Amino acid sequence: MVSQPRLLRAVAAEVLLDVENGDSLSQCLPPALSRLAPEQRPQLQAICYGTCRWFHRLDGELRQRLKKPLRKPDRIIHHLMLVALFQLRYSEQATYAVLNESVEACRTLDKPHLTGLVNGVLRAAEREGTPETKDESSRFSHPQWMIEKLRHNWPEHWQAVLEANNIQAPMTLRVNARRFSREHYLDLLAEAGIGARPTRFAPMGIQLERPAPVDQLPWFADGAVSVQDEAAQLCTTLLDLKPGQRVLDACAAPGGKTCAILESQPELAEVVAVDESAERLPRIQENLDRLDLDATLQEADAADIDQWWDGQGFDRILLDVPCSATGVIRRHPDIKLLRRESDIAPLAGIQLGLLDAMWRILKPGGRLVYATCSVFPQENHRIIQRFLKQQDQASLVPIQAPWGLELQAGRQLLPAPDSHDGFFYAVLEKPET
Numbered sequence: 001m002v003s004q005p006r007l008l009r010a011v012a013a014e015v016l017l018d019v020e021n022g023d024s025l026s027q028c029l030p031p032a033l034s035r036l037a038p039e040q041r042p043q044l045q046a047i048c049y050g051t052c053r054w055f056h057r058l059d060g061e062l063r064q065r066l067k068k069p070l071r072k073p074d075r076i077i078h079h080l081m082l083v084a085l086f087q088l089r090y091s092e093q094a095t096y097a098v099l100n101e102s103v104e105a106c107r108t109l110d111k112p113h114l115t116g117l118v119n120g121v122l123r124a125a126e127r128e129g130t131p132e133t134k135d136e137s138s139r140f141s142h143p144q145w146m147i148e149k150l151r152h153n154w155p156e157h158w159q160a161v162l163e164a165n166n167i168q169a170p171m172t173l174r175v176n177a178r179r180f181s182r183e184h185y186l187d188l189l190a191e192a193g194i195g196a197r198p199t200r201f202a203p204m205g206i207q208l209e210r211p212a213p214v215d216q217l218p219w220f221a222d223g224a225v226s227v228q229d230e231a232a233q234l235c236t237t238l239l240d241l242k243p244g245q246r247v248l249d250a251c252a253a254p255g256g257k258t259c260a261i262l263e264s265q266p267e268l269a270e271v272v273a274v275d276e277s278a279e280r281l282p283r284i285q286e287n288l289d290r291l292d293l294d295a296t297l298q299e300a301d302a303a304d305i306d307q308w309w310d311g312q313g314f315d316r317i318l319l320d321v322p323c324s325a326t327g328v329i330r331r332h333p334d335i336k337l338l339r340r341e342s343d344i345a346p347l348a349g350i351q352l353g354l355l356d357a358m359w360r361i362l363k364p365g366g367r368l369v370y371a372t373c374s375v376f377p378q379e380n381h382r383i384i385q386r387f388l389k390q391q392d393q394a395s396l397v398p399i400q401a402p403w404g405l406e407l408q409a410g411r412q413l414l415p416a417p418d419s420h421d422g423f424f425y426a427v428l429e430k431p432e433t
């Protein structure tokens with residue numbers, strides 16, 4: 001395969017157009033990567049993630065520079081220019097290469113009539129630098145509805161959240177407690193020349209100084225560690241797992257938390273992992289295999305308990321519901337383009353429905369941990385408050401912890417630069433009788 005800079009740009013523009021049309025980067029990047037020479041693939045990934053991260057800022061500038069929007073059939077060229085602007089503003093790429101290759105890529109995309117426009121816009125952008133703007137969406141590089149919702153929900157924290165969302169997340173590992181102590185694995189990393197430190201709150205977490213390919217991590221293929229953010233790791237600690245318990249991970253794929261549960265308590269009676277996605281379920285098995293762990297997998301809508309439940313209650317349930325994922329924007333910047341304000345209410349309906357159903361299969365005396373990677377109260381403590389109104393038997397267990405913000409119901413972590421993602425947790429218990 002020939003390494004062609006203009007093909008890289010054309011493919012990046014196509015990926016971004018797909019994201020604008022509703023596909024996630026994790027859906028549209030893999031086929032795009034396979035169209036390029038191996039040495040170009042990391043660059044495509046960096047361009048697509050970076051352009052999504054700064055989309056609202058770059059798009060604000062580009063719209064200012066264009067006298068009128070491009071016609072719909074030429075929309076791809078808008079994205080080609082966003083890619084170029086991303087490189088001009090946020091990369092080390094030489095300016096002449098950005099300009100020349102973008103003009104060439106216009107031809108690759110079969111739009112030779114727009115080479116003059118691309119050349120003119122990019123030359124002006126290069127000459128004039130980033131224009132001043134009062135527009136909040138450009139300034140914070142987020143959709144306006146998200147900025148307003150965050151400001152309303154977190155009057156003291158909204159700016160810090162927006163800023164944290166624009167900073168690339170660190171790479172964090174969870175040491176497999178069945179294989180190594182955290183201290184021992186830190187020593188192995190030091191021997192391998194990989195800078196790292198223990199996470200502050202999760203007992204088995206290690207944060208790397210710089211992201212590293214997993215095949216460079218000591219004993220990765222043999223199950224020594226998994227990649228998992230510190231906030232996600234905290235879910236397991238809240239379950240208070242004991243030998244002999246039957247545990248349900250209700251929305252389990254790709255199985256990060258299923259494996260963490262099994263690692264932290266080797267003497268559980270059984271762990272059942274349910275996910276409705278046939279596509280994602282095999283990822284749980286892959287993780288279990290690598291870590292040499294066992295769980296019972298079920299492909300099902302967890303809320304439809306008649307379809308999959310065997311009638312035996314669970315001592316512990318982890319309910320890591322589908323959510324807006326607004327706590328992990330720094331890892332998935334395409335969320336800024338994909339999520340709509342109108343998604344939140346239907347998600348809240350699904351979340352409450354799942355919580356109601358899971359409550360029914362929790363044993364008396366059992367514990368349920370509700371978790372999201374969202375920063376919107378509508379999906380978090382308000383769900384718990386709505387649930388508690390309907391279920392006066394349920395008791396809310398306060399989470400006493402040195403991390404996060406205590407809410408009327410549950411605890412919230414907001415994303416923190418060089419530390420954990422944004423996450424919400426609530427612990428509910430069912431009375432013995």
Ligand SMILES: C[S@@+](CC[C@H](N)C(=O)[O-])C[C@H]1O[C@@H](n2cnc3c(N)ncnc32)[C@H](O)[C@@H]1O
Nearest residue numbers: 251252253254255256257275276277301302320
């Ligand atoms: C936040 S992710 C779970 C991440 C996982 N707990 C982990 O730590 O690796 C949410 C998962 O819920 C699944 N899901 C969504 N609705 C579901 C439902 N009604 N029943 C079961 N799984 C569902 C999705 O397929 C997705 O894999």
